[in-house]
Amino acid sequence: xxNKSERGGSASLTYLTKEGFRNIRSNSLMSLASVGVLMSCLxxxxxAFLLFVNIDSMLGDISQENVIMVFIEDDATDDEIVEMGRxxxxxxxxxxxxxxxxEEAFPEVMESIGSAAALFEGMESDLLPDAYEITLNDMEKxxxxxxxxxxxxxxxxxxxNREFASQLTNIRTTGGYISIAVILMLLVVSLFIISNTVKVxxxxxxxxxxIMKSVGxxxxxxxxxxxxxxxxxxxxxGLISLGIVFVIYFFASDAVADISGVFAVKPVPFKDYVLVMxxxxxxxxxxxxxxxxxxxxxxxxxxQDYDSDNVSE
Amino acid sequence: MIEFKxxxxxxxxxxxxxxxxxxxxxxxxxxxxxxxxxxxxSTLLKIMMREEVASEGSVVIKNRSxxxxxxxxxxxxxxxxxxxxxxxxxxxxxxxxxxxxFAMRVIGAKEKKITNRVxxxxxxxxxxxxxxxxxxxxxxGEQQRVALARAIVNNADIIxxxxxxxxxxxxxxxxxxxxxxxxxxxxxxxIMVTHSEELVRRFGRxxxxxxxxxxxxxxxxxxxxxxxxxxxxFGDLDIAGKRAIREADEFIRSYNSTIEDxxxxxxxxxxxxQ
Numbered sequence: 001x002x003n004k005s006e007r008g009g010s011a012s013l014t015y016l017t018k019e020g021f022r023n024i025r026s027n028s029l030m031s032l033a034s035v036g037v038l039m040s041c042l043x044x045x046x047x048a049f050l051l052f053v054n055i056d057s058m059l060g061d062i063s064q065e066n067v068i069m070v071f072i073e074d075d076a077t078d079d080e081i082v083e084m085g086r087x088x089x090x091x092x093x094x095x096x097x098x099x100x101x102x103e104e105a106f107p108e109v110m111e112s113i114g115s116a117a118a119l120f121e122g123m124e125s126d127l128l129p130d131a132y133e134i135t136l137n138d139m140e141k142x143x144x145x146x147x148x149x150x151x152x153x154x155x156x157x158x159x160x161n162r163e164f165a166s167q168l169t170n171i172r173t174t175g176g177y178i179s180i181a182v183i184l185m186l187l188v189v190s191l192f193i194i195s196n197t198v199k200v201x202x203x204x205x206x207x208x209x210x211i212m213k214s215v216g217x218x219x220x221x222x223x224x225x226x227x228x229x230x231x232x233x234x235x236x237x238g239l240i241s242l243g244i245v246f247v248i249y250f251f252a253s254d255a256v257a258d259i260s261g262v263f264a265v266k267p268v269p270f271k272d273y274v275l276v277m278x279x280x281x282x283x284x285x286x287x288x289x290x291x292x293x294x295x296x297x298x299x300x301x302x303x304q305d306y307d308s309d310n311v312s313e
Numbered sequence: 314m315i316e317f318k319x320x321x322x323x324x325x326x327x328x329x330x331x332x333x334x335x336x337x338x339x340x341x342x343x344x345x346x347x348x349x350x351x352x353x354x355s356t357l358l359k360i361m362m363r364e365e366v367a368s369e370g371s372v373v374i375k376n377r378s379x380x381x382x383x384x385x386x387x388x389x390x391x392x393x394x395x396x397x398x399x400x401x402x403x404x405x406x407x408x409x410x411x412x413x414x415f416a417m418r419v420i421g422a423k424e425k426k427i428t429n430r431v432x433x434x435x436x437x438x439x440x441x442x443x444x445x446x447x448x449x450x451x452x453x454g455e456q457q458r459v460a461l462a463r464a465i466v467n468n469a470d471i472i473x474x475x476x477x478x479x480x481x482x483x484x485x486x487x488x489x490x491x492x493x494x495x496x497x498x499x500x501x502x503x504i505m506v507t508h509s510e511e512l513v514r515r516f517g518r519x520x521x522x523x524x525x526x527x528x529x530x531x532x533x534x535x536x537x538x539x540x541x542x543x544x545x546x547f548g549d550l551d552i553a554g555k556r557a558i559r560e561a562d563e564f565i566r567s568y569n570s571t572i573e574d575x576x577x578x579x580x581x582x583x584x585x586x587q
Contacts, residue, residue: 015418015421015424026406211402211419211463214362214391214394214396214402215392216392216420216467
């Protein structure tokens, strides 16, 4: 059955898209509610995300300051020291290795111990050995990197704070898990709220769906305007939310900058994450909008709608 | 042609809505289906619309077996049907024109075809002047005429009307059935479910009575019988003749029944017509 001629005029994509926009206008209150709900969810997620990015970056900065000192034997030749530096830099996890000659190290130490420096007055500046000050990329590989460094020749001593490093790593890992959990939780809550909003919207539109079905509209013809509507509302919500998150972040950064003298906190620049967030927000908006529409519409497409209102049988 | 052979329908809750129904309706017939609430009328219509599938027996409409019809073919099958509901089911925020055009748009009709066809159909149901009105600006009778226009706008072969007069007063009921008569006169099959014995008696047509899921009678009412071919040739004359009788009768009736007919339950949305 249903030969080609019966299927007749092809569905006009322009009409369907226009219909999607018309739906938004004619159901402006529900559209506004959907955008509002989606926006609040996205803003919460955005703020949580930026908060965690900043905490992580701060911990990263702190861990970068946890340098490893490699003290060099006094009788090592210049060539050996240069070769050592090359070998250190060849280690995979080493971000930076700075040679600190004994002449520079002594005044630095003196300065760091403050008034106690008076006790060491008159001492030779070559009291300390030459050293390499090493910064690592990834604190999780701290132990492995230390082992590599221990294998080097001409090393008197390796000074490192393994415990602090591992504590920081733990904090960052835990922080990462917490942030993922919180964002997931917010996402789940958002989906519940959004799906309820979509359900209410669909309930309001069940008459249209029933009429479409009864005159022989195909399922995709019925779905398409709703999907267009979902996507458009999703994109709008995504863009506005991003703007709002930016404003919140702008003021929050200012506030943090005021106290940064105390804590040495430097907020992560918003532009570093603007593209990621834009993509994530628009994608979340589009996916929740489109899927929300499809899923909650299926109920009405499947429903035996004919007798739902006024027929007792 | 519509053919039910030994059709039974049971629902999952154990209710047997139809029980061994045999029925044949030819193209161009006008059939009333009557019966009490719960008798099985709506299940019969749902099976015709392929909203439900018969549990037993076979249903063939326009040479298509509804039992074996694939889901993706159902929308295309429904384009042969024009459905009229008791509660009109008009979209409140669309004008009369758009409500009718909607039925064409959602099956992908071209806008040019729509602009030609919709005014013509609205003229047929006497609502050309009200094209720009919203449904809530119309009386119940007018709203049902919009629903009728929507049902015929896609040139349906079969009109299925489920209690189309249930929400309008007696006078408007006659107008609606009269319109269905005219639609039928052009060769469209009309199947109308009703509770109103008065309507059934007035319009001498085939009456199928359902009780407890079974067809208990299938008669032609005693006023007149119009074979399809005759109604096409002499349809207008016949309708005019019947209209004269009806008008005389209505004059007498309206004397004492206006108050009775105007109770809110019977009016069901009647607003500005009288």
